[in-house]
Amino acid sequence: MANVTATEPSPSRSFWAGIGQGRHVIGIVFMLPAAVFLLFFLTYPLGLGVWLGFTDTRIGRAGEFIGLENYQSLMGDSLFWLVVFNTILYTVAASILKFGLGLWLALLLNENMPFKAFFRAVVLLPWVVPTVLSAIAFWWIFDSQYSIISWALIKMELISAPINFLGDVANARASVIAANVWRGIPFVAISLLAGLQTISPSLHEAATLDGATNWQRFRYITLPMLSPIIAVVMTFSVLFTFTDFQLIYVLTRGGPLNSTHLMATLSFQRAIPGGSLGEGAAIAVAMIPFLLGAILFSYFGLQRRKWQQGGAD
């Protein structure tokens, strides 16, 4: 018995021995900068935000812990609920459009066509332009007097008066969604294009010989093989859209009648111009469950399929 213990050191002893031998130490040393970085720039602000949500902090005045009071008042705040509805509408509509158009664009770009590289580069443009800049461009496009869309439609004699893009509830919602879709499509299209290119052409050839039509090849080969990438891309797209701020802030500031106010813009408005840091933080924290829900949905529902897992059973 004694012999056995002598020759086989206990796990904890070998662990410490390993550390002493330097491999673990070096590993930890290498991880340290990243860990410190994460701690200070991610965990600390996040923790501070959550904490602020439980206080009545105002700008220039340290607050006190007030428990769930901020959240309780939000529950009874009809503007908050309108904003939640707006955010969900904005996210769902924009994501569906981005997915549909992005996939369509990716499929087009995956075909053999002249100037392929050029078109692929062009598609990236909306993504390359800074959001604020493109938002200002859209501001002009959606201008109630000088809108190029209204001008073109009037010239084509389809309408008689300029469209009030940002002044009408339904129009304003559609307009900000359109701007967001325009901006988000490159990400979706290029990511899906990368996914499409990993599908071996011989699978399509095999399916063609098996008698599949173009639609059936899309339905039974392309779509299922693309689904892991779709899951990842759409998760990110939903996260970006749900937390969108810049476009709205430049285009409408939430108006008209708060119809385009999103959770991010409301949070900012209450916290900075309004001064109620605590309440603004609470609104921001209220976004977390929705985002977690989106992540979990894609993680468990779509992302990793059985056929992707290698190895024997």
Add this chain to the structure above:
Amino acid sequence: MATVDIRGVKKAYGATAVIHGVDVSIRDGEFVVLVGPSGCGKSTLLRMIAGLENITGGQILIGNRVINEMPPKERDIAMVFQNYALYPHMTVGANMGFSLKLRKAPQAEIESRVQRAAEILNLTKLLDRYPRQLSGGQRQRVAMGRAIVRDPQVFLFDEPLSNLDAQLRVQMRTEIKELHQRLKTTTVYVTHDQIEAMTMADKIVVMHDGIVEQIGAPLDLYDKPANQFVAGFIGSPSMNFVKGKVRLGADPRLVTDSGVEMPLPAAPGLTDGRAVVYGLRPEHIRLDPQGVPATVVVTEPTGSEILVVARLGSAGQKGQEITCLFRERLSFAPGEVIHIAPQPGLTHLFDEATGNRL
């Protein structure tokens, strides 16, 4: 089950022609192997039969119908790809039944046909697995299963065994041959491995740089290669070629540049001094004390046989190297002089300029 006729088929990618007029006619139920070195256009020809490539010129007929313009799904052919092209997101069973599902066959029929194919190929236990969970040989069998479930007019195989290890390749070779004997479906099989071609084919089509060099039964190609290319391609180890000039007389001889003399078989059209290439298979060389002297360079014993690379001529002469294959247990030291002679009647003569058989 159908005949396949390839008539004057040409293929060009833009300005580069890769197939320059190929004629092959394949009988119903025949197993035809297209063989040739890499890049000679075998896959291209096969893909034109399948409908995956356009036909630039000529005609292809399946069962007497011109199929040049017919879309692949109407050609009723099944193809096994080199990389198998199994659908990774479908189980083995779903892979095999996919074509029937697309045809909207009833579920019961799909199941029974998949089951039958699985029994033939020994895949019954694997039907619920995904391709990633299979070994290379099993994947290969699933790919064949996908083809036989459809019961097509023609099977096309594009180097189906080249991703397998040597032992499995031999085993699958036998299985494919057995399968063909059982199903008797017309088959076109592409390979660059001449042993595969020899062992499996009813008929071999030897291709080279986009043209057909020779078509014939395996043993005919071996016994009577039409030209130097086929002679060198068919048979392993490959045929020795000795260049020389004809010296007619009572005892006709071939005289090489280095002065070595070899006995010459009678052939029509031989004139004194004509430049020819003398072809001699390694396995058709025997030891003969009265034969031509040759200096041993390397020996490669494999147990059942021994390969001897020797330089024609005695020690000082810088003759050409030739390979000899002996079935006896022999051992030679490098530098040793042996005497060899071709087995009478088993030599070949080619014109030096054209490479054609004389």
